[in-house]
Amino acid sequence: MAPVPVDQRRQELVEAAFRTIARLGIRRATTRAICGEAGMQQGIFHYCFRSKQELYRELIRVMVVDMVDAAVTVPDFGGDPEQCIRMSLLRVWKHATENPDRQLAAYELTTFMLRDKDLRDLASWQYRQYAEQGERLAQAIEAATGTGWTVPRPVLARLLSSGMDGLVLGWLADRDDEMAEAALDAFSTSVVALSSQTPGHEPARQPSAPSS
Numbered sequence: 001m002a003p004v005p006v007d008q009r010r011q012e013l014v015e016a017a018f019r020t021i022a023r024l025g026i027r028r029a030t031t032r033a034i035c036g037e038a039g040m041q042q043g044i045f046h047y048c049f050r051s052k053q054e055l056y057r058e059l060i061r062v063m064v065v066d067m068v069d070a071a072v073t074v075p076d077f078g079g080d081p082e083q084c085i086r087m088s089l090l091r092v093w094k095h096a097t098e099n100p101d102r103q104l105a106a107y108e109l110t111t112f113m114l115r116d117k118d119l120r121d122l123a124s125w126q127y128r129q130y131a132e133q134g135e136r137l138a139q140a141i142e143a144a145t146g147t148g149w150t151v152p153r154p155v156l157a158r159l160l161s162s163g164m165d166g167l168v169l170g171w172l173a174d175r176d177d178e179m180a181e182a183a184l185d186a187f188s189t190s191v192v193a194l195s196s197q198t199p200g201h202e203p204a205r206q207p208s209a210p211s212s
Contacts, residue, residue: 021108070095084144085195159194164187
């Protein structure tokens with residue numbers, strides 16, 4: 001039997017770590033517990049990750065990038081900024097609420113790292129990733145619609161990441177879908193209010209699907 005590639009092992013360990021942290025909490029999510037969840041021998045962990053800190057970074061990277069990947073292919077609404085903003089934030093929201101274990105693990109990671117002086121820089125790195133991905137989303141909306149913003153893009157990026165972060169945490173606590181979606185709609189309205197169409201700009205078009 002051919003050996004399993006390291007990249008595949010890493011991916012399996014990442015998914016197992018999300019499940020283990022959500023179920024047991026981060027302090028009980030030992031390498032033994034994570035490997036057990038993944039159905040691997042514990043020694044395999046150190047072939048895939050140099051340390052748990054490296055695993056933590058990968059957990060954060062995977063969660064944030066995947067969530068924004070769900071939104072950055074902005075649908076074509078004829079260059080309508082409001083529709084694009086609302087649909088993009090809805091996609092981020094759907095991805096987050098469809099993966100609650102990942103979200104819970106992320107919040108556990110944040111508080112755990114903030115309390116450990118040796119890991120505190122990872123918490124700062126985590127939120128820089130959120131802001132960078134928020135900026136990536138803003139750029140995708142700009143490219144699709146030609147919109148500008150009434151605030152600097154880094155400020156908008158922090159607003160996007162902080163707003164979605166708080167909405168998801170609130171939903172994890174009470175699982176009140178109706179209230180959460182109403183709050184998401186209000187948040188989307190506040191983001192739309194910060195957009196400003198650039199005169200004379202021709203929005204980028206999404207490529208058409210090939211005809212069959």
